[in-house]
Amino acid sequence: MTESATVTQRGAQRWARGHPWIFKSDVRKRPSAPAGTVRVRDDRGRWLGVALWSPSSEISLRLLDPDPDATIDPRWWRQRLEQAIGLRRDLVTVANAYRLVHAEGDGLPALICDRYDRWLVVQLLSAAVESFREPIVEALVQVTGAEGVLARNDVPLRTREGLARETVLLYGDVPREVIVTEHGVRYAAAPWTGQKTGAFLDQRENRVLMGSLATGKALDCFSYHGSFALHLARQAQSVIALDSSADALVRARENATLNSLANVECIEANAFDYLREKDREGERFDTIVLDPPAFAKNRDSLDAALRGYHEINLRAMRLLAPGGMLYTASCSFHMTRPLFLEMVEHAAQDSGRRLLLRQVLGQPIDHPEVVTIPETGYLKGVVLQAAY
Ligand code: SAH
Numbered sequence: 264m265t266e267s268a269t270v271t272q273r274g275a276q277r278w279a280r281g282h283p284w285i286f287k288s289d290v291r292k293r294p295s296a297p298a299g300t301v302r303v304r305d306d307r308g309r310w311l312g313v314a315l316w317s318p319s320s321e322i323s324l325r326l327l328d329p330d331p332d333a334t335i336d337p338r339w340w341r342q343r344l345e346q347a348i349g350l351r352r353d354l355v356t357v358a359n360a361y362r363l364v365h366a367e368g369d370g371l372p373a374l375i376c377d378r379y380d381r382w383l384v385v386q387l388l389s390a391a392v393e394s395f396r397e398p399i400v401e402a403l404v405q406v407t408g409a410e411g412v413l414a415r416n417d418v419p420l421r422t423r424e425g426l427a428r429e430t431v432l433l434y435g436d437v438p439r440e441v442i443v444t445e446h447g448v449r450y451a452a453a454p455w456t457g458q459k460t461g462a463f464l465d466q467r468e469n470r471v472l473m474g475s476l477a478t479g480k481a482l483d484c485f486s487y488h489g490s491f492a493l494h495l496a497r498q499a500q501s502v503i504a505l506d507s508s509a510d511a512l513v514r515a516r517e518n519a520t521l522n523s524l525a526n527v528e529c530i531e532a533n534a535f536d537y538l539r540e541k542d543r544e545g546e547r548f549d550t551i552v553l554d555p556p557a558f559a560k561n562r563d564s565l566d567a568a569l570r571g572y573h574e575i576n577l578r579a580m581r582l583l584a585p586g587g588m589l590y591t592a593s594c595s596f597h598m599t600r601p602l603f604l605e606m607v608e609h610a611a612q613d614s615g616r617r618l619l620l621r622q623v624l625g626q627p628i629d630h631p632e633v634v635t636i637p638e639t640g641y642l643k644g645v646v647l648q649a650a651y
Contacts, residue, residue: 267303267304268290268292268293270306270324271289274286274289274324275305278312278329281634281636282635283325283636284324287321287322289323294316294318298317299316300327300335301324302331311331312333313327313328313333314326320423337401340398340399341402343369343370343371344364345406348407350369351628357446359379360380360464361378361464362630363378365629367638367639368630368639372389374387375388376403377460377461378409379454379460379462380441381409381410382412382435382437382441382454383411385399387426388420393424404435409434409435411432412432412434413432413437414429416431437455438454439453439455440452442521445471448470448494448497448522450518450521451514451517453514457488463487466490467627470491472646473491473552473588477495477497477550477588478498480547481495481499481500481502482502482505483503483505484554484555485554487515489504491552492527495552496524499549501527503528504528505529505534505537506529508531515527534553535571535574539578541578541582542581546582547583548582548583548587549584549586549588550587551582551587552589552590553579557595557596558571559596573610573613576591576606580610580618583616583649585649587648587649589618590624596638603643604623607645607647616650616651617651618647618649620646620647621647623644623645624644624646625642626640
């Protein structure tokens with residue numbers, strides 16, 4: 264690797280402060296090489312490390328290794344992957360599906376890998392990582408012994424890197440459906456067609472917690488395949504799994520049957536309408552989960568998103584029976600933790616109820632949020648209890 268990039272002091276400072284990205288505007292001398300790895304130095308000639316180089320992206324350089332002499336060969340990938348997998352060692356005993364690689368959160372920029380039992384689903388989210396596709400897949404198979412690797416590269420982010428959006432099998436075979444076991448609950452994930460890489464793995468521990476707090480009548484809004492509903496149903500008397508997608512609810516119903524849970528009712532509805540209507544009717548629930556999709560897809564839609572979050576939270580708070588528990592979450596990166604907590608406070612003010620903050624929750628260990636890299640964090644939630 265002879266190609267190098269020279270970056271400004273501002274660019275160099277980003278690495279010094281623990282953030283792996285250097286933007287286009289901070290690259291003083293651009294490498295002429297195609298996407299791959301390059302050595303990086305500052306404009307005083309000091310070598311800073313090896314980075315992934317994406318020529319057409321706004322994020323030009325992503326730090327891979329602070330050793331400028333590091334060789335990014337199959338052994339290097341294996342070692343970095345083993346490190347990431349080591350962090351998840353404890354999860355193996357409680358679940359057969361979890362994230363093995365959380366991109367920048369694991370020092371593997373733009374690379375996502377989720378394990379679904381004996382199969383892996385990857386996302387290669389930069390041109391540079393795409394150029395290492397073969398050694399990465401090889402290393403993943405070696406380290407995990409996986410029987411198949413599927414790329415769910417059908418995400419908009421790839422367009423910004425000049426990459427095609429596609430779902431392709433990269434190794435072996437991957438089934439259409441994989442049964443996930445998660446702390447004693449089982450549900451079917453759909454690697455080829457499901458949302459994200461086939462399921463929402465990031466709420467695993469939060470589901471267990473809400474399952475343990477659930478009582479009486481429970482409502483799981485934005486239920487998707489019923490993952491929260493299944494956990495709630497083990498303890499609550501009855502559970503409503505609500506989603507606007509009929510397809511998602513077909514899966515939720517199948518999942519309830521898979522767990523021999525007869526107390527789950529699936530309702531196809533718009534959560535906004537449903538919550539408003541139930542509030543008007545004076546209905547009460549003992550347990551409520553609000554796990555909506557990202558309302559704020561970008562900074563510009565934040566205001567509208569805030570109104571949406573406020574509305575559903577206000578209604579859910581008003582629907583809580585005295586002593587009832589509400590888990591409310593946001594997976595929108597732009598909805599930062601402080602903004603989220605402020606929204607919860609405003610909704611509580613408007614609800615006329617007295618709400619106790621029981622827990623502040625975030626991402627599990629397989630989705631590591633690095634303190635100096637805000638982009639590695641997106642999920643936040645709180646458990647609230649209605650005092651009366
Ligand atoms: N709680 C789920 C993940 C939820 S994903 C889990 O833990 O696996 C968000 C879900 O919200 C999707 O299934 C989507 O169909 C649904 N959805 C989006 N807008 C909605 C709306 N207005 N009303 C009800 N459901 C909605």
